[in-house]
Amino acid sequence: MIAPPPAEKLVEVERSRRPSVTFVPADASGVAQIVIDRPDDPVNAIDVRMMEDFAAAIAAARAAAPRGLVIASGKKNQYVAGADLSLLRGGTSQSDIEKASRSMQRVLNDLAALPFVTVAAINGPALGGGLEIALACDTRIAADAPNVRVGLTETRLGLIPAAGGTQRLPRLIGLPRALDLILTARQLAPKRALRAGVIDEVVHPAVLLRAAIDHAGRDPKRKPRGGATVVERAATHFAPARAFALRQARSRTLAETKGRYPAPLAAINAVAIGLAKGMDAGLDVEARSFGDLAVGETGHSLTALVMLTLRQRKAALEGLGKPRPIANVGIVGLGFMGSGIAQVAAASGFRVRGRDRDAAAVAKGLSTIRTLTADAAKKGVFERREAARITERVTGGPDLVGFRSADLVIEAVFEDIATKRRVIAELEQVLRPEAVIASNTSALPIAEIAREARSPERIVGMHFFSPVHKMPLIEVIRPAGAAADAVATAVAAAIAMGKTAIVVGDGPGFYTTRVLSTMIGEAFTLLSEGDSIEAIDRAMTEFGWPVGPLQLVDEVGLEVAGHAGETVAKARGIAAPTIVNALVAEGFKGKHKGGGFYRYDGRRRTPNPRVRELLGAPTHPAAGDIAERLTLTFVNEAVRCLDEGVLRSPAEGDLGAVLGLGFPPFLGGPFRYADAQRHRIVTALERLAAARGDRLAPTESLRSRRPFFTL
């Protein structure tokens, strides 16, 4: 269920008269087809009309009584990408949503009840409701093509599968694998799906329809077995084994979601009831939970985030110039960051040339790239041969030989302005004039880095997040002097690398580092007021942040974090906290550099007692709402970035915060959170400002009560 709403929906164009689903009577083979092809929608997103047409097509098929039936898509490389998310947007009531779920369940029950063999011919993404259609068929054949992915992705939206997915998947592949797929919302490539038992056969795209027709014409009707092994079947159908598996899934889910995300537990519940009390009872729970979740705040937030992410692919390029074509990418500096960037660039199909100071450093970087790729291949991200090609696309050397053909060069050298300027001067000697130079930095102003450059207009910032292969965000920095085409090229490269790109202004700390540093600065203030290290970090992780601010500083390294903090504090005219420098002076430089706010003894982590001694203030028992104060500091600073024009839009602010900094996704991002709880947030900030200082006063636009999003 991750399809973006088609743009046409928004402007309410007159609907095409062509049906979304057509019944095609049997030909000489005796096999009929149902062809799904929603007009004016590139991805076959499921809407009410499609379900109505589907019901009619199934009725026609039943009446025609062919030997077999193939459910195919009329679109090239697209099956059914899920429900049309605009169904879920504000205004729709819980009972309407529940009703929609029940009517889709009925249609798919009708499909499953057909007396002849049904085969899904999957030629593209079959996600959410798309896979549920396929699960209602007897057999699923998938094309071996890069665009083909199957999965029940609803929990990513804070929802659950609501058209029988929680019922049919466990009955098909067994409870353990089904729960894994539903709870992780994983999308499987065809061969993985085949191994998981979701797909019955994988064939070349050109053979897909013939294979599906062959199966529909000759397979017997069959009953799913509930797993490939005895153990899986026992966990599915034998009550005590099932109870054990469910209990484990529940406790694992609770530990991971800290109770902030209701959907995974609801999915487990629907699966459990369905297997215990029968399909009808399970479908009933499914529909009711779906209605609840869809109108819940968490569901809204997560759905909104997914929609923002999908829209950002186009929105990121709006108002910029024309991206230049990119085939060859140069990377300067093959440390952990540079290697990660090179690997991601190569994986997206660019030829990559890397450079580091000597052959040994190059060898180390290339080795990191090989390891990253091999690890991903083991996890099934790439097929083995594709992994080999990715590694082979990267070459390197100790000099800038081979950089002349680069279309984009990303420098990822040490965060030091003189070093970066030197690299840029060297690059300017060899690059073609149209090549774009991107500086990977978390805080150094790009205009400063580019100040001595001969052609500063081609220099932009690309702030990657670590580890690069996992983090989904790239913050593209647009200095005032940058050419619009250069910025667009960096954005297009980020999108090609499979990342979400946001475009921000060139202020100190840009957007992400600025809001994060401001929040961490406030955490230092709390510390000096007497809150304990553990109390601060625990409060934040319990609130839904992935890691506490002080632990984060240890992991980033105290020197880097301290430098970013000073840059940002100076720009805002706030005194920078002294504790970090004091710790660094005593040799506490971070997790792997002698400890920091914590001491690290093997796997054990204990608060560093020196912190309290340096601060010279005693710890007081937890007082006030730590998580609220820090999170609101973050929100307030994010809004200030929008007010100052560092951010182009609230959408980019939310994406940057959630995808780059781990802002709790169930809140949807700082701007969505501010919209949802405006009154409480403004009041709380005013109270905090009165008690703790003006820096906490809500910004003008927060006070204005004008919502950031108009939906």
Next chain:
Amino acid sequence: MPRVLILGGARTPFVRAGTEFADLDVLDLARAATSEALARTELDPGQVDEVIFGNVARPVAYHNLAREVVLSLSMPTRIPAFTVGLACASACVAITSAADHIAGGNADVVIAGGSESLTNVPLTLTPRLARGLIAASQAKSLPAKARSLADVRASDIAPVAPGIRETSTGLTMGESAERMAAMNAVSREDQDAWALRSHRLAAAGWDDGRLAREVGPVYLDGHAVTADNHIRRDSTPEKLASLRPVFDREHGTITAGNASPLTDGAAAVVLASEARARALGLEALAAVRSYAYAAVDPADQLLIAPAYAIPIALGRAGLTLDDIDLFEMHEAFAAQVLSTLAVLEQNGVGRVPVEKLNVMGGSIALGHPFGATGARIVLTLANEMRRRGARYGLATACAAGGNGAAIILERAA
């Protein structure tokens, strides 16, 4: 006719078989040389029209090594590629084919090279065992499968290494070289002296950076191989004299010290039409002036054919031996080099001044990955011609079967 330029190139370090590149196969090596050649010529792979590679010991896995180079480097898939074989002069054929395609107007930019892994030589089965296995795989029933293998004998189980003996004479390369030494009265002392010269000049070439210019590091798991590993800086006439002859233990003169070693490595050069090079703003090292292949009866002097190819190439270029400023001659054996010089003189082609020959050593010191050597000598010659501002240069290689190649380069501008 378009003039053919050599824009540049690169080779991997040449290392003794079974050492640092033991885990790399012929494609890994070819890829390393090609990507480095592209980088050093600052050429966008999109500009390449064709890739030609030479290779001798061909792994069964690669029906067309050159094409695998294109695909594995993610060069544009539209680039056609083919693999050629002329034993130790294979890469010469790659280069002269490239030159012909460009001169004939059929291509503008061609990568030509060669690659060899003598660590990973493909072993095959005896014909009887291979026939039996294929028949068994086609047989329908188990008894029939068993019958298919009935003729196989115990001795067939041992795999067969690729031919080291001349098919027509039954002599190994070394035995043939021993004959040449005897026929041309090349002494053991002269051979050892030539080998020592090769090592000393190669060491000097590395020390002053001239050889480093043509070599691109190969990055293995976490470390880089940056240099050739066969050059013996500590070699002395005494040490060389102490080695036992290998091929004729009684009367022979050829030892491991005065022959080229089994080597792993690859080399690639980039050739382009003068017009395209100008359009791309790329400078050239040298231009291809002429070339010739010649062949002799393997039963006579197996490796003497360059002595016959050289006058033909000179004639085609309208030059004499005296016009050549720099020579690169493949050193299969010191005996073969000295025999070739002697025959050139006997036949009245002229005397090659040794101070202009193999000025940074040759295959005896640097190593000899069969398929790659032809590209190595052309690359070395072109680089050194450019450095010296030489007008004409000559590269030659002898090959199994009695073949020989000679390529004449001239100053690009």
